[in-house]
Amino acid sequence: MKQVFKRPQALSDTVMHYCPGCTHGIVHRLVAEAIDELGILDRTIGVASVGCSVLAYEYFECDFQEAAHGRAPAVATGIKRVLPDRVVFTYQGDGDLASIGTAEIIHAATRGEKITVIFINNAIYGMTGGQMAPTTLLGQKTTTTPRGRLAEYHGQPIRICEMIKELDGAAYVTRVASNSPRNIAVAKRAIRKAFQVQLLGLGLSLVEVLSTCPTNWGLTPVESMKWLEEKMMPHYPLGEFKSPGEVK
Amino acid sequence: MLGELLLMKGNEAVAEAAIRAGCRHFFGYPITPQNELPEYMARRLPEVGGVFVQAESEVAAINMVYGAAGAGARVMTSSSSPGISLKQEGISYLAASELPCLIVNMMRGGPGLGGIQPAQSDYFQATKGGGHGDYHLIVFGPESVQEMVDLTPLAFDLADRYRNPAMILGDGILGQMMEPVELSEMLDVQLPPKEWATTGRSGGRRHVVSSLYLDSSELEKLNKRLQDKYLEIMRTEQRWESLDVEGAEVVLVAYGTTARVVKSAMNLAREEGIRVGLIRPITLWPFPTKAFESLEDVGRFLVVEMSSGQMVEDVRLVVNGRWPVSFYGRTGGVVPDPKDILARIRELARGGGTR
Numbered sequence: 098m099k100q101v102f103k104r105p106q107a108l109s110d111t112v113m114h115y116c117p118g119c120t121h122g123i124v125h126r127l128v129a130e131a132i133d134e135l136g137i138l139d140r141t142i143g144v145a146s147v148g149c150s151v152l153a154y155e156y157f158e159c160d161f162q163e164a165a166h167g168r169a170p171a172v173a174t175g176i177k178r179v180l181p182d183r184v185v186f187t188y189q190g191d192g193d194l195a196s197i198g199t200a201e202i203i204h205a206a207t208r209g210e211k212i213t214v215i216f217i218n219n220a221i222y223g224m225t226g227g228q229m230a231p232t233t234l235l236g237q238k239t240t241t242t243p244r245g246r247l248a249e250y251h252g253q254p255i256r257i258c259e260m261i262k263e264l265d266g267a268a269y270v271t272r273v274a275s276n277s278p279r280n281i282a283v284a285k286r287a288i289r290k291a292f293q294v295q296l297l298g299l300g301l302s303l304v305e306v307l308s309t310c311p312t313n314w315g316l317t318p319v320e321s322m323k324w325l326e327e328k329m330m331p332h333y334p335l336g337e338f339k340s341p342g343e344v345k
Numbered sequence: 346m347l348g349e350l351l352l353m354k355g356n357e358a359v360a361e362a363a364i365r366a367g368c369r370h371f372f373g374y375p376i377t378p379q380n381e382l383p384e385y386m387a388r389r390l391p392e393v394g395g396v397f398v399q400a401e402s403e404v405a406a407i408n409m410v411y412g413a414a415g416a417g418a419r420v421m422t423s424s425s426s427p428g429i430s431l432k433q434e435g436i437s438y439l440a441a442s443e444l445p446c447l448i449v450n451m452m453r454g455g456p457g458l459g460g461i462q463p464a465q466s467d468y469f470q471a472t473k474g475g476g477h478g479d480y481h482l483i484v485f486g487p488e489s490v491q492e493m494v495d496l497t498p499l500a501f502d503l504a505d506r507y508r509n510p511a512m513i514l515g516d517g518i519l520g521q522m523m524e525p526v527e528l529s530e531m532l533d534v535q536l537p538p539k540e541w542a543t544t545g546r547s548g549g550r551r552h553v554v555s556s557l558y559l560d561s562s563e564l565e566k567l568n569k570r571l572q573d574k575y576l577e578i579m580r581t582e583q584r585w586e587s588l589d590v591e592g593a594e595v596v597l598v599a600y601g602t603t604a605r606v607v608k609s610a611m612n613l614a615r616e617e618g619i620r621v622g623l624i625r626p627i628t629l630w631p632f633p634t635k636a637f638e639s640l641e642d643v644g645r646f647l648v649v650e651m652s653s654g655q656m657v658e659d660v661r662l663v664v665n666g667r668w669p670v671s672f673y674g675r676t677g678g679v680v681p682d683p684k685d686i687l688a689r690i691r692e693l694a695r696g697g698g699t700r
Binding site: 139140152154160163164165178201203204 | 370372400404405406411412413416417434435442543544546547553554557
């Protein structure tokens with residue numbers, strides 16, 4: 098009998114701690130599939146960040162470093178500058194990348210560090226219990242925006258891809274979503290392409306993945322998929338913001 | 346190249362010493378009075394196949410050091426007091442993940458933005474941990490450009506041996522002044538094997554560099570292992586210089602630039618017939634307690650620092666009430682005058698004053 102589905106070699110055979118309906122597990126799998134397909138497991142070093150994905154190093158079979166909150170692009174820079182022939186990627190949430198680590202991601206992109214950044218945007222702080230993220234939508238209720246996010250009081254949500262694409266060192270910038278089989282297939286191709294951009298040494302590649310947090314959104318997993326599409330996508334439009342001609 | 350005598354600024358000399366000790370990666374951010382160090386690295390590292398990165402901040406620089414150290418490199422950064430404060434988060438992570446590296450702090454006066462003149466007011470921060478959690482750096486307090494150059498390869502070696510960050514605690518004078526310095530030849534450094542480094546599995550076992558232990562008993566295990574390591578370092582790595590201590594009416598204790606001023610004051614005191622001695626810690630952590638343990642015929646101690654009194658606490662701990670310990674310090678970038686120190690020595694030799 099032909100085996101048509103199995104766990105990627107780059108993904109650990111372990112139980113993940115993620116909540117039901119959270120899409121971290123899906124994105125982990127997509128990253129692992131891309132690593133497998135490109136045959137780079139033995140020369141890839143991941144950098145985990147602080148937040149729900151802090152334990153990402155438990156779920157991948159490649160080497161890993163766990164960085165301080167927001168500092169993953171700096172840690173990845175250190176690794177890549179020592180080992181330029183290795184593949185280095187960070188896996189960061191919206192609190193990590195878009196709030197405390199904005200300086201690190203902007204300057205890693207500006208320097209054109211040849212690293213890949215997987216950026217999970219679920220519009221909320223998951224690990225700490227549902228506080229406002231820099232990407233929390235206007236009107237969205239969180240534990241620190243109990244009456245909903247107000248522009249004049251809490252500030253506007255930040256769009257990372259639109260900002261990073263302006264930086265000359267960023268080679269590939271795209272936003273995908275993890276809410277439907279079709280979008281997941283697109284996300285898979287984007288993640289694979291991001292690694293290919295790194296392998297060609299073209300500059301920093303960043304894939305933003307719109308993701309869910311049923312637990313802290315207070316929705317069921319199915320409602321969360323719908324919320325992502327109806328609420329997040331209008332503010333965070335999907336698509337390639339910047340793409341080098343070298344990689345299709 | 347052995348025996349090459351050069352006239353160099355301290356900042357540049359320590360950079361060259363690091364390169365000759367095999368350092369090929371430097372991550373830093375500009376701050377006075379240590380700028381000649383990264384500038385030298387920017388010029389020199391590419392010539393020897395190394396990499397210099399000017400980071401966006403001290404915070405980023407120390408995390409680049411973390412990544413590079415985790416990847417197995419001999420790596421360093423440098424800064425001065427306010428910048429070192431910014432690095433504390435990363436230093437705590439480096440200590441917890443047991444990553445070797447060298448951090449140079451050319452201290453300037455604080456607190457806050459302070460000034461750009463030399464000071465020794467980061468002693469607490471350097472020797473007591475500095476960031477969050479129970480940890481120590483291996484800290485050296487050189488008194489001259491030559492000693493700074495000599496301690497640089499040792500700092501790298503001990504960092505590797507103990508898998509622990511090391512620090513050279515200089516000051517604005519040591520960084521800025523030019524002195525004749527003898528540099529070793531370019532060493533063909535064979536780094537000790539770093540089986541734990543994340544270099545890609547290469548078919549072998551995978552490696553993880555992390556400081557996260559969600560299980561409290563596992564975190565306690567890490568802490569116990571760290572404390573065992575620190576005890577071993579305290580037992581074996583204390584370094585100091587003792588001068589004429591036995592029989593001294595006044596034993597001075599000073600490190601770094603201040604020790605040199607103190608030596609001038611001691612010469613003046615000897616001319617007046619006062620018996621003076623000196624204990625000069627070279628490792629600030631581990632503090633050289635052994636220099637004090639076997640003392641018998643000593644009058645009293647006078648600790649001199651460019652701070653409001655930091656190392657004096659370690660002296661009082663080790664002296665533990667056996668002798669009076671007095672303190673004289675200048676702050677804010679003011680360097681103590683030998684005549685002022687002499688005045689304190691005279692006063693104490695006559696049996697007066699306790700502080």
